[in-house]
Amino acid sequence: MLTGRRYRLGLTSEQAEMVEEFGGICRSVWNTALEQRREYRRRGAWMNYVPQAAELADAKREHEWLRAAPSHVLQQTLKDLDKACRTHGTFKVRWRSKARWNPSFRFPAGNLITVERLNRRWGRAKLPKLGWVAFRWTRPLGGEIRSATVSRKTGHWYISFLVEDGVVTPGHHAGTPVGIDRGVVVAATTSTGCFHDRDFVTSGEKARCRRLQRRLARSEKGSANRRRTLVAMNRIVGRITDRRTDFTAWTANRLATRHSVVVLEDLRTKNMTASAKGTQAEPGRNVRQKAGLNRAILDKGWHRMERAIRNAARWTGTEVVLVNPAYTSQTCNRCGSVDAKNRKSQAVFVCTSCGHRDHADVNAAKNILSAAGHAVPACGDLAVGRSVKQEPAAPRGVPRQLAFEPVGISRL
Template sequence: MARSVHVARLYPEIGQLERLNTQGHATRALWNLLHEWHLMCCEHRRPMLGWPEIDRQVKAARRDPPEGFEWLAKLPAQACGAVVKLYVAAWKRCYSGHARPPRFKSRHRARMAIDIPQAPDFRVVRLNRRWGEFTVPMVGRIRFRWTKPLPGVTRTVPGRLTGARLVHETNGWHVVFRIETPDVAPPERSASAVGIDRGVTHTLALSDGTFRDMPKLLSDSEAKRLLRLERKAARQRRSRPKNQPTSNRLNQTYDQIAKLRARAKRRRDDWIHQTTTEITREFGAVAVEDLKVQSLTRSARGTVAEPGRGVRRKAGLNRAILGMAWSQIGEHLDYKTTRTGGVLVKVPAPRTSQRCHACGLVDPASRRSQSLYVCTNCAWSGNADTNAALNIVNAAGLAVSGRGGSRVAEACEAPTTRRAA
């Protein structure tokens, strides 16, 4: 079975919104309670109880809450169990080396979320072309924006809903439906191939000579407002007394900044979805560099004994790289090529921007500028990002042009990593 999710925005009524916020804060408080319990056990060197025993005690406290814990009764039993399960899973990921240790969740900065693991209780109904409705425990029937057919509701869509998660974003509550669909053999694809070079000047440079540039995520007025709010927040932080809690006015400024940044994020995600879908539908094989973005964006600050050089310049480059979302683009290309019957090939990154795709000469002097490449051997000239994209598709063994039409570049015989379909 293939697993996927579908996100839709909720439109609760005023009373429902209050109950959702209450449940969201209750899940955060339960997480903090579990974390405090764990830290207390570590301090006194006592073993932490197992997940079934913790779940049993939390549900018992919910049925008969002690003094000061009446908020537990406002959270559904399923959501309580999901919080306990997620907390235990967070420590397992930490012990396996895949994540950092769990921390306390702040009331103002943490994102509220409520898990609903029992899908049969949803009773999802499509009201009309634009609206749907489903049941949330202890809240009632809530409308959501209908933008995609859902299995179990639309007869032509196979599969089923397995659960949901309510998440509070800066623009309101959203529901994330978990979907299971039967595995379907992908259709036959053509042998057309493309190499993609991810950059800062051009977000995506394709080996066919075209570019996919990310548009401006904020308008000029929105960018000016964001800068004004960030300066205002800096002034408010400086005027705050030391070791004092954040003022309400500073929290309001933070909320306004978060709304603008979330708007830019939604626009970036929308562009990435549309662009990667277009590329995977057009080309049967996609080749990209095997980039370690976390290493590329590491700070150049250095240490006190050995301070780094060009720290501010490197910080600006890191912001530009992270703003282009290279990792997210790679992840989207990965699963979308699998769905459409294509293949994603990752090639080693070294020398792809310094090698001439026509003659194979590696000479850093050929890279005249950020956008211009002029080979010192064969005098080929063109866009440097396009040349890198041609090197990538050659190194992947998928080239249809360049190097005399060879499918495998002689100078790029390093082993490639192919993602399993």
């Protein structure tokens, strides 16, 4: 099984200049090769990796600045471009902007990469033309190295090793199936009544980000003040992204460890978060409301959660199933009645036919599980173990009719 290991680099000033230069050369090669491919497509022809690699070798003889970067790195850039064009189409592949693209480049495996551990906290890797680069040893590699990628994020440089750890996906999982409902208030709600959510940004970070956005709007393009503002904003966004990544990985690990089947809605997140602005001839409606919904969906990381569950399932043998999301939030899990009035609010579900009461997200998660062929009877028995209560138990002194309200959110 192939897996990644990322470590923070401790570069010298000379090495920092070199990796910046390597990243800039790879960006130029990407953009030049992409323009060549687009020109060929306009003529009705096709350009692939082999002729471009040959032309790159000729270009290195004419342009000395291309020889500053290792040839393997430039070849990997052309291979990445070839894969992107075949997957998405030549005219849908994006340019790599100097202002918006974080530089990165990859070294293939073989005799090019050597890794040593220096002490408890530090290790070092020998890379072509860079020599020995130090990195923080936060965990062992755990396998044979296939490649090493150097990248920059929020002002720091990292090295990611792709290793083959020799682990085989188990063929059987002894856990129970579970349905997951992803929402904008609670990130993930399970059919067993568990709520997984956390805040990714603090109130202080929100206020500082607003101040930086106002400062950015007043700054002149290309100025040093604008660059400093962007760096400060990227640091805040980087911390938020790291928290979201940690939360999704943590939640996915628990779900994959405990359950043999994880059922999710087949959501097209990219389409759901498209702008409603429209065109000048046909302007959209409720643009501000749609923009707020888009931000809420992206903040909860719906697609990131699905990817994290699929990644964790490789180690546990958990099966990930996608079902049609239509009417899962309006259907009563007890009697099957479909009515938009069943959902009284974001959290309250009361069936207009049978009077069944439940938390709206838990009811939707049960419907998602049932849509995959795993029945959830009224008693809550999943037909694979002991029965569980259908509704969370109400605390002492709380009336039973309020028991459908959420009793807790995990991982706060």
